[in-house]
Structures are given as C-alpha cells and as structure tokens.
Amino acid sequence: MTKVDIAVIGLGVYGSASAHALAATGRTILGIERAGEHELPGASAGPLRMVRGLPADALEQWHTLAPAAFRALPAVDGSGASSHDGGLLDAPAAVRALRARAVERGARLMFGETAQVTPGGRVLVGDHTVDAGQVLFCTGAWTATLPGWARIPGLRTERAVMQVASFPAFPSHAFHLFGSDDERFCALPVDDHGTVQFGHWSTPAGLDDAAIARRDLAALRRHFPALGAMRRHTSVRGAYTLPPGDRFVLRRSTAHTAALVACSGVGFKFAPQVAARVAAAYDGNPSDDQLFLEGWL
Ligand SMILES: Cc1cc2nc3c(=O)[nH]c(=O)nc-3n(C[C@H](O)[C@H](O)[C@H](O)COP(=O)(O)OP(=O)(O)OC[C@H]3O[C@@H](n4cnc5c(N)ncnc54)[C@H](O)[C@@H]3O)c2cc1C
Incomplete structure (x- = not known):
C-alpha cells in the first residue's frame, strides 16, 4: 500500500492548480485523473477561456504559471472590454503548465485511472490501494455523482x-x-x-x-x-x-476528505488564487470548521 499526505482526485484546472499549490507545503501529493494525460473531459475542455476583470495580482499569477498559454485580448469589443484588463487562456496548455509545475514541486500525477475513495481516506485505484491522510475531490461536475458523504449540498x-x-x-x-x-x-x-x-x-x-x-x-x-x-x-x-451562491466552495466531507468546486463561466480565471487559499487552509492544520471555505475573489 502506498502512503501519501494528500491525494487530489481529478486533474482539471482545479485539481492541477491544487496539486501545484499543495506541493509547496512540503506534503507528499498524489494526483489521480481518470482521463488520459492529453484529454480534458470536464469543465476545463475546449480551446479558450476568457480571463478578464481580474485583480492585477491574479492576472500576474496566471502570467507566471502559464506564460505560453496566455494571449492578450485582441481588441476592444462591443461590450466595452479592453485588452488591458485580461486576456485569453489556451485551456489545455494552461492545465498542462500547472501539472508540469506540480510535478516540478514533487507531486506525483497518475492518468487513465479512476479513483474510488472511502470516507476514511483510503483510495482505490485499480487493484492498488493508497492510504491518504487527506483526500481532496476536484472532480468538477462529477462531484454531484459522488457518494452522499462526499458531495457538496446544493451543487x-x-x-x-x-x-x-x-x-x-x-x-x-x-x-x-x-x-x-x-x-x-x-x-x-x-x-x-x-x-x-x-x-x-x-x-x-x-x-x-x-x-x-x-x-x-x-x-x-x-x-x-x-x-x-x-x-x-x-x-x-x-x-x-x-455551486450554491455561484461561488467557489471547499467543503470538508469527513475528517479525511474534502471537495472543491468553483462556479463555471468564471472558474478558470480564479483557479490559481483559489488553489493558494486551499493550500493555506491545509497548511494551517485545519479543524473541520477551518477547512470550510466559501467565497468569491
Ligand atoms: C463552456 C464553458 C465555458 C467557460 N468559460 C469560462 C471562461 O471564459 N472563463 C473562466 O474563467 N471560466 C470559464 N468556464 C469555467 C471553467 O472552465 C471551470 O470553472 C473550470 O474548468 C472547472 O474546472 P474543474 O477542475 O473544477 O473541473 P473539470 O475540468 O471538470 O475537472 C474534473 C476532473 O475530474 C476527473 N474525475 C472525475 N471523477 C474522477 C474519479 N473518480 N477519478 C479520477 N478522476 C476523476 C474528470 O475526468 C475531470 O478531468 C467555462 C466553463 C465551460 C463549461
């Protein structure tokens, strides 16, 4: 049996950003994604994401993490948006960059493997068992199909x-x-x-x-x-x-598990910021209450 500090289930933009942010806390991180390494089957699919109307430091974070994925907005459009307040992100390239940076920080990532999790933090991957101190579900829309104890109410x-x-x-x-x-x-x-x-x-x-x-x-x-x-x-x-309130939600489900989802439509642009807050919540050796975060950045 493998032992890790934190298993991150699902490596869309949130799981990848979380694996990267959590790896900086010095813990052993295992990310598990059921799709192949070059597929994005969930909310992070598709070529482009708009990232505009962001605070300067959040924009800077994306620029630093995934410079090659970033494009300035081409021009002023009919809605009054200007090329100065954001840009376009090549979604697959941005996710690849986050994953590569997570691996650079020591995280181990597995692809093509569906994870099943027990409330006590045991992760079953094929015929392999992982004993995880903590499990973080970043399963996007599939969070709604998890067993009742792991779901986010109102999602x-x-x-x-x-x-x-x-x-x-x-x-x-x-x-x-x-x-x-x-x-x-x-x-x-x-x-x-x-x-x-x-x-x-x-x-x-x-x-x-x-x-x-x-x-x-x-x-x-x-x-x-x-x-x-x-x-x-x-x-x-x-x-x-x-999620309820159209915000991001990090919710503890059991002493060993928690789920993270963000509101679609704008979730991509906040992913590095939300991941940094998630890592800070884990870093504080959180009690049940402290791990519950809900907010809008
Ligand atoms: C059409 C569309 C347009 C959007 N436009 C924008 C935009 O312009 N700007 C913006 O900021 N945001 C936008 N968003 C929102 C943003 O894309 C999402 O908020 C973000 O991608 C959510 O990522 P995620 O990691 O939570 O989910 P996902 O990308 O869905 O990742 C979940 C992953 O979990 C994996 N998984 C599930 N169950 C298991 C399991 N048991 N074991 C292993 N792996 C598992 C899945 O395979 C999947 O890869 C848009 C969303 C959509 C759908």
Missing part, C-alpha cells in the same frame, strides 16, 4: 456545448460578446486563419448537439453576415458546475 451541474469552426472571413482581430442578458453570445478568434470558438452562455435543455450547433451558427452568421462557407466544425462538450 448543480449543466451540460455545456461550445462550437469551434473555421470560416474564410472571420475577423481575427477582435473578440465579441453580444446579446441580451438571457441570450448572451460569445465569439473568440482561436487563430489567425479564421477559426472561431463560439456559443451561447448556457446550453438549453431539450436540444441535441446538432440543434445547438445550428442555433449558435445562426447567431454567428447574424452578427457576421460575410463569413462565407464553413470549412471545419466540431462541437466541444463540457459541463457547467454551479
């Missing part, structure tokens, strides 16, 4: 689908947000060759992926009538995680 999850397509004439110099509050639509240029990531803010229940793609494409064409023929198209599936 809601929704299916998310976003579109990525190429057009000869998509303007690559600006990102765009438009629509009413209920029908917000976003289009982000992915490269200089007319590839765009686009979609509505939330995925309506009852529509299949093809119907969602048609709706989003129609919205894109309404705003950019001269796009021309679509060259390539993929729908990227993900999941929205909506």
Whole structure:
C-alpha cells in the first residue's frame, strides 16, 4: 500500500492548480485523473477561456504559471472590454503548465485511472490501494455523482456545448460578446486563419448537439453576415458546475476528505488564487470548521 499526505482526485484546472499549490507545503501529493494525460473531459475542455476583470495580482499569477498559454485580448469589443484588463487562456496548455509545475514541486500525477475513495481516506485505484491522510475531490461536475458523504449540498451541474469552426472571413482581430442578458453570445478568434470558438452562455435543455450547433451558427452568421462557407466544425462538450451562491466552495466531507468546486463561466480565471487559499487552509492544520471555505475573489 502506498502512503501519501494528500491525494487530489481529478486533474482539471482545479485539481492541477491544487496539486501545484499543495506541493509547496512540503506534503507528499498524489494526483489521480481518470482521463488520459492529453484529454480534458470536464469543465476545463475546449480551446479558450476568457480571463478578464481580474485583480492585477491574479492576472500576474496566471502570467507566471502559464506564460505560453496566455494571449492578450485582441481588441476592444462591443461590450466595452479592453485588452488591458485580461486576456485569453489556451485551456489545455494552461492545465498542462500547472501539472508540469506540480510535478516540478514533487507531486506525483497518475492518468487513465479512476479513483474510488472511502470516507476514511483510503483510495482505490485499480487493484492498488493508497492510504491518504487527506483526500481532496476536484472532480468538477462529477462531484454531484459522488457518494452522499462526499458531495457538496446544493451543487448543480449543466451540460455545456461550445462550437469551434473555421470560416474564410472571420475577423481575427477582435473578440465579441453580444446579446441580451438571457441570450448572451460569445465569439473568440482561436487563430489567425479564421477559426472561431463560439456559443451561447448556457446550453438549453431539450436540444441535441446538432440543434445547438445550428442555433449558435445562426447567431454567428447574424452578427457576421460575410463569413462565407464553413470549412471545419466540431462541437466541444463540457459541463457547467454551479455551486450554491455561484461561488467557489471547499467543503470538508469527513475528517479525511474534502471537495472543491468553483462556479463555471468564471472558474478558470480564479483557479490559481483559489488553489493558494486551499493550500493555506491545509497548511494551517485545519479543524473541520477551518477547512470550510466559501467565497468569491
Ligand atoms: C463552456 C464553458 C465555458 C467557460 N468559460 C469560462 C471562461 O471564459 N472563463 C473562466 O474563467 N471560466 C470559464 N468556464 C469555467 C471553467 O472552465 C471551470 O470553472 C473550470 O474548468 C472547472 O474546472 P474543474 O477542475 O473544477 O473541473 P473539470 O475540468 O471538470 O475537472 C474534473 C476532473 O475530474 C476527473 N474525475 C472525475 N471523477 C474522477 C474519479 N473518480 N477519478 C479520477 N478522476 C476523476 C474528470 O475526468 C475531470 O478531468 C467555462 C466553463 C465551460 C463549461
């Protein structure tokens, strides 16, 4: 049986950022992700994440942790956002950078392994058992499917689908947000060759992926009538995680386990900051009460 101080279950952006932050406390960290190393099946999927409206130090943290994943916002858009208050993060590259930095700090990461956890902190991975002093679930939308003792009460999850397509004439110099509050639509240029990531803010229940793609494409064409023929198209599936109060929540479940989730839509940009607070909570040798954190940064 392997012994570790903290096992982190799920290595999306939160598990990867937490493994990195927790490794700095000098504890032995094991991260376990059920997907392969080059897949991101959850909320951290898809090419780009907007990270804007951040405090300067939070932005600086992302710049330091994942410089190659960061891009300045291309231009001023219709919503009044400017390239000075944030940027775009290549999501897979940002997660890769966090994982690499966690490993540099001594964390051990396993991929392609589904973890099952007992309330006492025993982690079963295939036929291997890990005895963990603490287990931190960073399982995103799957937190809602954990056994009752490990769940976050009031956590809601929704299916998310976003579109990525190429057009000869998509303007690559600006990102765009438009629509009413209920029908917000976003289009982000992915490269200089007319590839765009686009979609509505939330995925309506009852529509299949093809119907969602048609709706989003129609919205894109309404705003950019001269796009021309679509060259390539993929729908990227993900999941929205909506904790109570639309905040981030770190909640102790048992003396040996806790779960961390953040609000989708804005969760990516706060991940390094939240992870630093999580590490500080563990570093203080926390009692049950102290490990419960809930907030909005
Ligand atoms: C369409 C969309 C657009 C978004 N846009 C933005 C944006 O522009 N800006 C922003 O800041 N945020 C945005 N967000 C929110 C942000 O992406 C999420 O808050 C963030 O990715 C959540 O990451 P996570 O690590 O909590 O979850 P996930 O990325 O879902 O990671 C959970 C991981 O746990 C693994 N797992 C689950 N169960 C097990 C198990 N038993 N054993 C091992 N592994 C397990 C899963 O395989 C998965 O990889 C968006 C989200 C979506 C869906």
